[in-house]
Amino acid sequence: MGLRGPGAKRRKGVEPMPQRRLPWSKRGLSRVERVVAFMEFLPITKGILAGKKMKLLPNQRQFIEAIYGNVDADGRRTIRTAIKSEPRGNGKTGLIAGLCLCHLIGPEAEQRGEIYSAAVDKKQASLLFNEMSAIIEAVPEFDERCNVQRFHKIIEVLAGDGKGSTYEALSADVRRGHGLAPSLWVYDEYAQVRTDELFDNLQTAQGKRKESLGIVISTQAATDQHPLSILIDDAKKGVDPTVYLQMTAAPEDADPFDDKLWQAVNPAWGIFLDEKEFRSQAERAKRAPSFLPRFMNLRLNMRVESEARFLAAPDWRACAADIDIETLKGRRCYLGLDLSSTVDLTALAAFFPDTGDLLAWFWKPKDGLDEAERMDHVPYKTWVRQGFIEATPGRAIDKGFVVCRLAEIAALYDVQGVAFDRWGMKEVERIMADEGVKLPMEAWGQGFQDMAPALDAVEKLVLQGELRHPNNPALTMCVANAIATMNPAGGRKLDKAKATGRIDGLQAAAMAIGLAARTPAPKRSVYAQRGVFIA
Template sequence: MGRRGPKAGPLKTADTPREIGAHCFLWERPGLSRAARVIIFVESLPITSGMHAGRRFRLRPWQKKIVKALYRTRGGRRVVRKALLTLPRKNGKTALAAALALAHLIGPEAEQRGQVYSAAADRGQASIIFAEMEAVIGAVPEFAARCNVQRFRKAIEDDVTGSVYHALSSDDRKAHGLSPSFVVYDELAQARTRHLFDNLDTGAGARREPLMVVISTQSSDHHHVMSELVEYGRKVLDGVIEDETFLPIIYAAPPDADPWSEEVWRACNPALGDFRSLEEMRQFAAQAKRIPAKETVFRALYLNQPVEVDGRFIAQADWEACRGEVDPEALRGRPCWAGLDLGSTTDLTALVLYFPEDGGAVLPFFWVPAENLDEREDDDRVPYRTWASQGLIETTPGRAIDRRAIAMRLAEVASRFDLKGVAYDRWRIEDLKVILADEGIELPLTPWGQGFKDMAPAVDLLEAGILQRQIAHGGHPVLTWCASNVVIETDPAGGRKISKSRSREKVDGTVALTMAMGLHARAEVPAAPPAWLERGLLAV
């Protein structure tokens, strides 16, 4: 199959594709549109594996519609610069991605010294598209003659145009300085950071007609770059944003759709009953009905709904249903209870106020050290700098949290609201108590254990409050992020607490809210009268 390695000699060379062998490249016929050329090229490629191996690709009508939209032109130039194709698994995305990459490497969209990339979250995933491209090239003598396939580097060089292809992963540090002409990003939702996406996206400025195609299921993380693209795409589809250079194609079941309806399945799985097995989907759905953990997998991978698949405590839909507006000015002077979760000197700290008499309004405050915000964004994969600029999180100078800033905020809170109590984690509280004493700030502080004894009844209250829509968090993004990370630990007696060790990322805001609700409930339950009073005895 062509040359192997950077110093190997070619099997056969040619100056132009038309001179290679006797094969007629039908997509080169005059008068064809760009979309038609790509369709003809793709349908000339052989299928190299599976039950249809040996046959040629046959694009379905829905796939042709995608290609026509993707390669639409105006004045001879392609309109679309970025495309989002999000659909459930097993709908042929890998084969389509490989075919499009080949179209830009050695087909009708190839350009002189082009740079073609497939990207993925890890090297294993990134190799899938490479393997498909390698197999196709090996099955077509004309392609094998012009291509140098370097399996170890996951790279392909085209002798005719000088174009190159590389498979990249999110842990690849070679993405800087690239000038891609075409990128297909496979399963972007699995990427831990957005660095590779951003580097490839911004590196195409030197190209006349660059194109990036993202093919992925959705992400359950609202702050993930994949979620940003889906949200932007929906606004384009709804006409809220006008951007003809962005092509959004979204196959996903609505949040309120019946997950067991085959009509719903067909609406979001365009290949169902064709090369996507209906029988297999029926079998998995039958299991998912009986096993809750499999239901989330079914929703995420078979219906392309942005749901968690690891059994998080708070379901996204339930949390969103408690969004309710929160007006801090309207809460001035109103009774509230607070929870304070002090992070380490370099970690997230949260103070959350709970107003039970005002529709369960929740007012959170957060702090992080100002230094190393870039590293923190990389580690936690959330936009700390954006949150800080929007006033959603406070930064304190230096590498460690300034406890004095927290003390001053507590004093300001006590002056604005009727602060009935502050539940706090005993860990790391002594330094703050010293500062409060030095500043003459008196607060109704109450220690709150983080074990099952104190947290179990509070977790029950939080769960009930969310399920019964008895809280209103205003959609605060930092608190929403914390809520999405919560994992619960259960003791043999059935008591539950928030597990910081098992939770994927920060949960401090949710811990603080839980303590605040627990403290309020404790204050509302009057202490039991002493036994001597119940017996009618009086002290003299």
């Protein structure tokens, strides 16, 4: 185990090591000054600055000041969650290790505190533990007070400030978090995780302590739907005073090969960031387009996906609009129905060619929402409460329920046609016949023949800004997940195998828009066009 405690290194008859005055114990220091003094006392254990003392970068000091400098009338920190998002290579590991030690054995330590670091897997979790262990070994005052358990990735404080406190490395691939009472938790590279279960467990456990603090330090995730992106976007609104966000990222429309941009978004540029390696990766990104998104994401902290989506997120967001649904009643429209299997997402889309408006409805079994959230990593229950998804009774999609809603929706508009995927439609057609629901149904293939022109029509509307959608988050999720496969002739279809999640809403929308595109528009009277009417 490598146990290490008070006196463990002393031999009989050897005088104990003389105690030196530690810089953060100096009288008159503010809370922020004590934390800074502790951090800049720590040794750097690896890299080009190994052997020297840590020197906080200006943005790191600003981060610390924002967290520990904001207190209420009782002197307690007001910041409960802090988010620091910046490109890789800017001293993240050293900062996290220092803050964890600060709360474990430094000026922020408390008796029987609990410090946790979370990461995507055991390997990532080990990196921070190893850095903390190296610092402890390099500082005699720390080394003689701590018991380092390397196998379990646990550090215990046996004496002095923080006596009885423990640090433990957690990984998202091991379900954990219940029953904890963290003084401090840090999530390293949150963008890499596929589920927010451990994050939620850590955050909800903060209520067990008066000054519990959670810190997320990560490059940006690739999509708007990732839990980290949702966390960052909510923090940007500034509505929660207990959340602090420090964001360092290149603008969405930035030139990724601008040398001045590189320096602007990398705080450690010219200090300890490996510029040679950085420029080597930039050259690779120029030569290999497939590597460019990864370079933009990791080195410039841009929200960019490694694989090109069918529709770019900025283009889709630009089409969001406030749609007065009442004004669409009775208007000409085309429907697209993507029926799911028993437990998946069923989607219906309505496209109004005269206005460019696109509406969508979604259904999902009520009894399986908890498991669906864990599997798909999206807030289905929240969307149900907000009215973006309708929960059907039971554990499987109730096709009778869907048919009834289809009839109700279709009755509101002048439905010219309903494009549908043949899969699973026999039962729906039987229910429609039994219920007397009559609609102009048209089978729509999911291969290149039908989908290629449909996707072309969708793309044209979006790129020309002629599509209007009400920003339904379930539909936006489907758009963000969609990847198109191309055949030798250049035709495209949506590829569910390559998709990163559900795409049913976009599939339904593409069928509705495709049907509208290939249906001739009704001819208008030449006299009506000239403004001549006969009573």
